Amino acid sequence: MDSPIIIIDDDNRATKIKALLESSDFQVFTAENLYELMGQIYKYNIKILIFNPDLVWVNAIEFITEFRKLKSLKDAEYKIFFLCENTEKEIKEKARELNITCLEYPKNMNKLINHIKTFDKKVPI
Numbered sequence: 001m002d003s004p005i006i007i008i009d010d011d012n013r014a015t016k017i018k019a020l021l022e023s024s025d026f027q028v029f030t031a032e033n034l035y036e037l038m039g040q041i042y043k044y045n046i047k048i049l050i051f052n053p054d055l056v057w058v059n060a061i062e063f064i065t066e067f068r069k070l071k072s073l074k075d076a077e078y079k080i081f082f083l084c085e086n087t088e089k090e091i092k093e094k095a096r097e098l099n100i101t102c103l104e105y106p107k108n109m110n111k112l113i114n115h116i117k118t119f120d121k122k123v124p125i
Helices: 013-023 034-044 060-067 089-097 109-122
Strands: 005-008 028-031 048-051 079-084 101-104
Touching: 005 013, 005 034, 013 028, 013 109, 028 034, 048 109, 060 089, 079 089, 079 109, 089 101, 101 109
Parallel strands: 005 028, 005 048, 048 079, 079 101
Antiparallel strands: none
């Protein structure tokens, strides 16, 4: 079974991305705020996070940096993606430093699916 995925986005494109991933047989959740995000990560053992790096309510880079410090999540392996759309070069560079895969939205959706499938093959569930 594939790892559950969560899409963190405060834009309506989350619905489109969710539908695309579900059509490829992935279990997908969405979060519009930090409470939803953290609750679902624990509840569903989510290992793949897809962010809109331009969220209004949280700095995605700062959140991910702090997220990785949580003791309860420290030993878990996560794959994090940024779906970028006119995102600042500085954010993309910082994401690469943090081993976050940046993909242009919407043109790289097939690449996203391939990356997820590759990650799922490496992570035991």
